Amino acid sequence: MDQWNGSTAVVTGASSGIGAEFAAALAQRQCNLVLVARREDRLRELATRIEGEYGVQVRVVSADLSLRSEVDRLAQTLAASGTPIDVLVNNAGFATHGGFSDQDAARMNDEVAVNVAAVVALTRALLPGMVSRGRGAVVNIASTAAFQPIPFMAVYGATKAFVLSFTEALWGELEGTGVDALALCPGATDTEFFDVAGEAASVGKRQTPAQVVATAMRALDQRRQPPSVVSGCANRWSSRLPLLLPRRATIRVTRKLVGAK
Template sequence: MDFSRKTTLITGASTGIGAAFARELAARGSDLVVVARREDRLRTLQQELTKAHDITVHVLPLDLARPGAGAEVQRRVEELGAAVDVLINNAGFATFGAVAESDPTRMAEEVHLNCLTLTDLTARLLPGMVERGRGAVINVASTAAFQPVPRMAVYGATKAYVLSFTEALSNELRGSGVQALALCPGATDTPFFEVVGEQAVVGNRRRPEQVVATTLAALQKGRPTVVDGFVNRLGTLTPRLLPRRAMVAFAERITRPNPAHRSPAR
């Protein structure tokens, strides 16, 4: 896909995978609309990318976990006069712990951001892409989407939703000129674990730049789903081979708290 003089909207763009997407697509000539809560980080990214590349970067500081955030993004994009060609729904977070011991409000925010805002933004920005006959939606799921994950029950369920939604969307878009891709990274070296805690780390961490490279290669091939990293791809095959109860028990052992790790304060 040629990104030159296209406009890409990236949520969760201030750090990690979102920032890596911004840097790579800016280098490929895409104008950007970057969305996250931290305006200071977005402004720093804006200055970096506009200085390095002949592009436009629009900054939208918003909390996407709030009700109505999708409509607000659409309104502000329309005010900018921008036509979004590529949507990267990267914003999301996880909670760690048993559901009975977790904060209901925080879990609701997790579902809202990971599922509702992602779906809302897709539904709002996709019609323009279809009308123009070109574009792409990249939804960031996770390797956690492939099996239930005790102690990360809500996160795994939200990412299973993202995977299912995006694969169905990809089928709906056949022949439209618009692609939909579900990206499923494993552990990645991002601030994600500053929120959920080190106890959620499974396997070696990949670099955000590797995740972005995997994504763009899969987009070029027209794939509906991609898992980043060879070891992660092997891991997603396991749920197909084990009985479901055995897979859940295996996942529980992996996420069993390590006394050496302290959970972050809520």
Template sequence: MKIQGKWALITGASSGIGEQFARQLAKQGSHLVLVARSESKLESLADELTKMYGIKAEVISMDLSKEGAPSELYQQCRRLKVDIDMLVNNAGFATHGYFEQVSGERQHEEVMLNVAAVVDMTHLFLPDMLRNGSGAVMNVASTAGFQPLPYMAVYGATKAFVLSFTQALWWENRDRGIKFFALCPGSTDTSFFSVVGTEEASVGKKDTPERVVEVALRALKEGKMYVVPGVQNYIGAQLSRFITRKQGLRLVGGMLRPRGGSGNNNNYKNLGAHSDLAGRTTR
């Protein structure tokens, strides 16, 4: 897919993996629509990239966890007369702790951003790509999508949805000129763990956002359906194929169990993965 001179829309673009998508796509000559809640960060990034690479950049400050936000974002792109050729659904966040102890409102927002916004954004922008006969949709999933996550039950389930959803649409659109691709990073050096309030979810050596995005763009170009950056992450993602579900739950649950260990522990964390809700990479 030709990127130079095309428009890419990136959600969660103000830091982490989203910011790296913006930087690397701009370097390849792509125009950008940058979306997150933090308008000041987006404006700063847009100014930097337009001066550095001579591309165009539009900034839209928005909380995509809110009902109707994706539709409003699509309409703003229409008003800007921007045709999106690449959609990067990157915004997302996580919660950690015993399910019943984590804020129900916060977990509802988690589903709205990680799942509903991805579905709505794809449904809104895909028809235009089909009319143009080309395009790409990249959904940021996670290694968390390959197995259930005790103590991060909602997050793991949302990422399993994103992975399944993307693979199904990859098949539907394989002969229609549209590429669908799921990026499934493992632990990545972003604000994810510090803001979610736990390091229990960090497994193994953290990758860099730069390398994760480099791997993703290369895999997209090669026509792959999904990619798990890092050999150890890939092996871990495939582990569920070789052990029982109960063994997998025991292994993952042991790593993610909140410190203190009791179901009555009130020291849980219900912060999102990102200081900017519309904004950060999910891993």
């Protein structure tokens, strides 16, 4: 995306990890920010640090994106502010790990709500304004889990496959409008993600949030911006393997890697 300076970006899941790193990277490019997460105290700490370091305007909105009422309230708050939103980073998300039939149904519903429904709703709310202004970017955080089914993380893998397909389709619709759509696909990253999903969900060497966000920013800066990008050389290779292996073999490999440990 061109002309980052003076634009306004919304970052969900901004209280830590990849979301906080996105906030800092965008602020460094002189984007004003709206930071969204459940933990308001963490958001305010981050906002104070970013305002002091980069001199941009930072607004904090506490919201639980597993609740549609909260997603709608966020969209209404952004609309009422009168400030055009130029960048949307849908980063909020979480994973559950374990056999599907053993998982808590309400928790899985929340997983789909945050990882899928909130992404669609916020994109629908903010994208028309970007298109009408002829500038903007939507960055949706998918995962290397999007490239194959993940036994013992069946819901998470499916939600990220949705995000990848959804975002790449948007890229196709938006080509030529001046608005970018990018699906960012990290592998294991050194964040609080595994505090929720558990260590058994971690496969391969972890990247830092800074490495992951740098991958996204490089992709957005390209003249011919791709519809999706995988962060990390090893992750790029592993994401291609499902294209080469029989489907049953792929599922068995992921089952062994991610199965209960």
